[in-house]
Amino acid sequence: MAKLARSLVRLKSLRPRGRHLIILLPPLLVLAGVALAARRSPVAQPVAFNHRKHTKDLGLGCEFCHQYVTTGAHAGLPGARNCGICHQVEQGKSPEAARVTALLGRGDPLRFNKLFRLASHVNYTHRRHVGIAKLECRQCHGAIADSDRPPSRALVRITMNVCLDCHRAKGQSLDCVACHR
């Protein structure tokens, strides 16, 4: 940041030769774009997890992998321990399933990456919304349970208006400090 500021000052002192400076504009804008893009880069997962297969075809509940969905702040993500319950031995014919078994065999922790993010100033807990208020997962997460490959971006964009609309509809608190921390 400071370095960039210094270089900007230096550029400014070159202003009499401003004619050439226009050349610098595109790269700067690109840079800005890169910086912005870096904030919302697509999320990659270690394996191509098929939600539909697990939830619809096999009938596993969300809690099987997202262990803390009714009790914790975050729902929790599975790792080698959860996957290993079934995938320690080969399951089905999918090459991806075979890869999971192979990875587990090598001791890979299978660290999944976080997809849905809330701003840090929001005090959200799954316990309050799923455990107590019994909201459906899809209400915030969209049709994630029907996806057959991991999306690289969140399917639903949660903004404050989304929260407020629901809070209004269900007669819940609209007080700022009830959700902001």
Add this chain to the structure above:
Amino acid sequence: MTQTRREFLWAAGAAAAGLAWYQAQEITWTAEQVAEAGWEPGIESRLASACLLCPARCGIRGRIVDGRLVGIFGNPLHPMNRGGVCPRGIAGVQALYHPERIRAPRLRTGARGAGGWQALSTEGAVALVAERLRGLRAGGRPDGVAVLAGYCDGTMHELWRQFLRAFGSPNYVADDYRDGIDAVMSLTHGISRRPAYDLERSGLVLSFGAPLFEAWWSPLQAYVAFGGSGGDRRDGSRPRFVQVDTRFSRTAARAQEWLGIRPGTYATLALGIAYVLIKEELFDADFVARHVTGYEDRLDAAGRPQEGYRSRVLRQYRTEEVSAVTGVPVERIVALAKAFAERRPAVAVIGAEVMQAPDGLLGGLAVHSLNVLMGSVNRPGGVLFPDDPPLEPLAAPVLDASARAGVARPPISGAAMPFGDGDPARRFAQAVAGAATPPEVLFIYYANPLASSADSGLWTRALSRIPFIVSCSPFLDETARYADLILPDALPYERWQDAPAPASYPYPTWGLTRPLVTPPPGAVHTGDALLALAQQLGGSVARSLPYASVEELLKARARGPFAARRGMTLGDEFERTHYRQMEERGWWLAEHTEFEAFWDDLVARGGWTDLFYDDTDPARLARTPDGRIDLMPPQLQGALDAAGSGPALYAYSAQPAGAPTPEFPLRLMPYRVSTLASGTLALEPWLAEQPTLFPDRHWVPWVEVHPATAERLGLEDGTMLWVRSSRGRYRARLKVFPGTAPEHVGAPYGLRHPDGELANPLQLLDGSADPLTGVPCWFTTFVRLEQA
């Protein structure tokens, strides 16, 4: 000014780029810290444990979120602190997650103290020590191992002792907060134990310099009594606190009454109060007649008449004279004596400051004599002598021929003083730096003499003569820096240990710490390391310590309270009252019939306590040959007679020891700070920022000087100073404070500068000590202040 379109575009582009960059850099920063830490579910628990950061050993509850300790609170079930906790305890999380923690064993590579280290596995490190120790035993020199331990109590203390004994060494050297008060009790009551003070049920607590709210044995015990928050007094009344102190301390500030007094005159004031009590017949004559020897004049064993306590006091402590010596107005002395008699039960507390004087032992006796006069011994609200928790003893030590020979040799620190052992660490350092054969291996356990002792030069000389120094410190303190091997202990929140309440607390209470979080893989629980060492050494040493871990050892010891048929695992106020009332009526109800269930409960609740004190037991009053409290102990009389012209019992010089000189005009008054005791822990920012009495003195250690003195010296508040005595100097910032006596320099001990340097006023001390107890004198040194 004209602007071309091009220039405008340039500026706009740059601004956009800057803004984007700024957002990317700064806004996400917050998120990075907490929210994006991962997919941690936020599963939390609050688990009972105990605080080991000072001798008080309060019960705590750790708030653990996803395996991290994020907060420390008081354990409401612990009868001493009842949910309260002090700043130091709370800041424990900053010690636990301190960036400067040593996370794995280290072996010195370059010159001593040069800072060259090589990492080591824990097994490798323990094996290295075992090899050294095996060599010592093979060479017939088991006494060549020594332990220098800071404040160490409970099972860890017994473990070290047992290890040394089985190995064959008499060299356990304590470098703790000893003050010689146990000698006062030993002489008068025949009970060699620090007294317990039943502050909570007292009507008036008269403290002679005891820093009850700061660095006392248990500030929390005093807080609970002061706040009346303990629930022991049904009428809602609270004890009145009166603080006699040379310094306007926080205790003095918050006590209902403060009497500023000249240094070294505590005993004179105490006997001045005794004078009024006797003269006005306000004391408990019945108690004195039934239980006290030495009050009236008597004939000694040889048939010579001997003056008793009463005559000595009436002859020498007329109120006007006491007032002139102490600086306390006559009417306040009289009023205080009357209050002491009226607000019964009243108790007089001996502060360490009384003992840290050339005639400290005699001063302690004088202060304690007030409790004897008022019969405030072995009575609710007075001085009590409780039992220790009934723990199962350690396995009987097995000594082979080599160990027997070793323990029979004289300890390096030499013989103790006539009445107690006030400063064994100093004698050890003197012996090792001098002619004595130095130990081959020295373990250092929570002691930091190179920075916090009164003579770091002496310690440097002593340590340089010891070939192999093992430090157990989890932080690279000054002494650990000088070690050959560091076996970093796990922090209290990561290890099993026991935490018996300090002697000042009137009920046997046994707290437990257990791992709340996982220690770093390289941390070595010192207790577990000792047990592993014993196994590697084999033979009789291994048989003396047949425990796989400290956890197993503690569990074995818990069989004691389980079988004792008294007491309870910690419980809430209802359970406490219930058990106490049952025991008062001679009943006891087992909570558990199975030991395993008892143990689980003990761990879950944080310990065991027995809140019943049997004040009808005469053995708790005196264990002297005639069963009476002796105000004129013959052993002490004999020692004083043998010394000749020195001080006599209940006869004190009118002048405090030491005198100012033109070169060193100000008396140095060191004191311990509540939040930062003795410099064995690293700097914790929350505490450095919060020096309770002076909110504007954050971070930098200070000294307190009266405004008139500062003006005379031409020094302004906030000036950086050198405090210099004939023995040395140290750096501190000036705090102009009207609560300090004009001729004093108030000097907190144990603070660190932001760069880590310890501000240690003790290194300026003149080195004198009470010849009877060996307790060093803290208030006989004079200094001057120089601008740094």
Add this chain to the structure above:
Amino acid sequence: MTRWGMVIDLGRCTGCAACEVACKSENNIATVSPDQADLGRAFAWMKVMTHVEGEFPNTTMRFVPRPCMHCDNPPCVQVCPVGATYINDEGIVGQIYARCIGCRYCANACPYTVKYFNWLVPEWPETARAYLNPDVSVRPKGVIEKCTFCHHRLQKAREDAQALGRELREEDYQPACAEVCPTGAIVFGDLDNPRHRVHALKDDPRAMRLMEDLGTEPKVYYLTPRD
């Protein structure tokens, strides 16, 4: 109607500062460098103020723990141009960091000087992340922060009570300072609820509030020492 408030018994306060440090621990309060602290930029949502009178040996000292007063008529709320600070239905004066633009009007308007500005990006050692309280945000540079009566604890307490299907009790919701106070000097609860201790204590003859003449109607009461 719920009105959260606090009563601090100055006769019981020993100035130990457990409240102050517990607050720092609970609320992820940043530590500034010694130099910045000298400039008066150290944070202390709860601060033990001291006042000395008289010279040795007739000195007296008063200790006054000072949190945000959560005024019923808060001057800070009136000046905030963006609604980042406001008073909610239960009387808690909230501070929404995401809305704050850092103009510091509120800090200047507050007669109790309880509002702190983040002059710098707070620095935490890498290892310190471990003890950050996940229920409380870490404030960025350029916003005002202050005591919230540990409002996150209320959210959690409500959640716990709901999960157990029972009413919220007094002991369920206590700020960190009240929880750790060793002498029980800090009492917290609903001023309008006769079952809460503060309800009676606020009407104690010893009760007073700071700068009452300003009409800010603070919800923090002090009990003056008896002697």
